[in-house]
Amino acid sequence: MRFAHLSDTHLGYRQYGLIDREKDFYNGFERIIDKIIDMDLDFVIHSGDLFENSRPSTDALIVVQKEINKLTDAGIPFYAIAGNHDLSRRVNPIPPQVLFRDNGIKLISPIKPYFKQDDYFIGGVPYMPQNRNLAFKEKLETLSKKAKGSTNKILVLHQGIDKYIPQYELEIGDIPTNFNYYAMGHLHNYINDSYGEGRLVYPGSTEIWKSNELNDYKNNGKGFVLVEMDDGNVETERVTVELPRQFINIRVDYKKLYSEMPNFINEISKLELKPIVNINVFGSDFTSSEVYEYLNKELSDLCLSYRPTFDFQEIDNDSLDYNPGPININRLIKDKLEDDGEDVVNFTIDLFDELSKDKLEEAEASVKQFYANRYGGDLDDY
Incomplete structure (x- = not known):
């Protein structure tokens, strides 16, 4: 199977207070979805921060509804978890992604921690702060056990890891090693590393959320990762989508x-x-x-x-x-x-x-x- 992995779209972000920048983020997301449909992929994984905040604007909600409907009409499932921007600070927060379950979003959550599509196990944990590290490790251990009977195992997380950033929520050794693909989110720069039985990948943000992302954009572009998986074997390819504004x-x-x-x-x-x-x-x-x-x-x-x-x-x-x-x-x-x-x-x-x-x-x-x-x-x- 072939699937797209994207993350950190931050829809609704009005950078510098400019409506034009908010529209740029929408346009980037729309171009990526169109490209995914043109490539006739089997499914999509979004690993967190679909929205800029937990109470998205009406425009942001309309854009997501329209694009998810396009994927659903094309027969392409959309798996997603919540990132830190999608969640409020309240106890047991409900991310805005739940609004689109009837439209086709398959939300990986504490209630539904994994899905199975054919012989693919797609499981994950929404963003959790470092002070809940013990509970997080327990959830990872449970997912690792649940995945053992599957041929193709995908773990979806929205966390910083000590190997890649100084301010992190997880240490690399906390992550189970029996998955084939680690669909990560939270870091806005592109990272593609070997881990466990396959690849650990941060696709990066789909737009320039902060000016310190410019060097990575020049080197790796913005877009998503095309993943091909078969019998546990993983191949990845960076797919870039041009940003029209410089x-x-x-x-x-x-x-x-x-x-x-x-x-x-x-x-x-x-x-x-x-x-x-x-x-x-x-x-x-x-x-x-x-x-x-x-x-x-x-x-x-x-x-x-x-x-x-x-x-x-x-x-x-x-x-x-x-x-x-x-x-x-x-x-x-x-x-x-x-x-x-x-x-x-x-x-x-x-x-x-x-x-x-x-x-x-x-x-x-x-x-x-x-x-x-x-x-x-x-x-x-x-």
């Missing part, structure tokens, strides 16, 4: 800013969709207000969003009259919070930048995104 990171020396920007502006003016631009200006003897005013004039109409940051470099004060110059806020934040981790530092720098420019909607979105990513819950639940 994310661009550039770093410019202030001394060359005014000479190099016209060429850059000319290039992005040719793009079909307005890009997301992160621009870092470095150097000395300039003020952020001066550069921001220039960038705003040149880029605001050409970019969907542009996010400037500034790296002020020190100059030799011994050869100049004393002038303290602008305060390097980024460096102060980094020095103060570096013990709390890189994610906290980056979040604080971005939040300060957004608040200093009165970008209140973007700041609110950043806070919710950081909270969900770090603590696995929805800030609106509190």
Whole structure:
């Protein structure tokens, strides 16, 4: 059989507070479903974070209903588990995926921990935080025993593993080794590793949820994994779906800013969709207000969003009259919070930048995104 494995679609996410970005996430999901139908696959596995939060918008619900109906009409079952974004922080939370059971979603849950399709065992555990690690291990052990009589065994999880990230919920040794394919979710970068009797795969997110995913996107693209399984043997293939909107990171020396920007502006003016631009200006003897005013004039109409940051470099004060110059806020934040981790530092720098420019909607979105990513819950639940 051949099946598609995808994850972390985060439908309903309004990145930077922009409706255009919310639509980008919908469009990416729709293109993937169309590709799966065109490939005439046997089933689909979605390993968590179908939605951005546990109370999806009406638009997000409509998109999922439409796409699941298309799969059902094509005779392609859709197996899914809940990720941390799909679940509220309440006791025994019910993910929004349950709304589509009559449309064709086969939800892997505590009530229904596994399904069997022909000689395929498809079982899993929804996201569980690290403080429930003991209960999680017990569920994994039970699934491992239930799967023993099947030829093709698939385990579906939405968890971070210590082998791949520093902040994790599971250690690699906690995962049973008698499965042929480990359909993982939660990490947004593509990972395809050997484990147990086959492959352990994170397909990554289907859109750029955070700018630090750009390097992985350039190397591996965004999309899903095509899996072929027969008699316990597994072969995988990365299937990418082009993202029409570009994310661009550039770093410019202030001394060359005014000479190099016209060429850059000319290039992005040719793009079909307005890009997301992160621009870092470095150097000395300039003020952020001066550069921001220039960038705003040149880029605001050409970019969907542009996010400037500034790296002020020190100059030799011994050869100049004393002038303290602008305060390097980024460096102060980094020095103060570096013990709390890189994610906290980056979040604080971005939040300060957004608040200093009165970008209140973007700041609110950043806070919710950081909270969900770090603590696995929805800030609106509190």
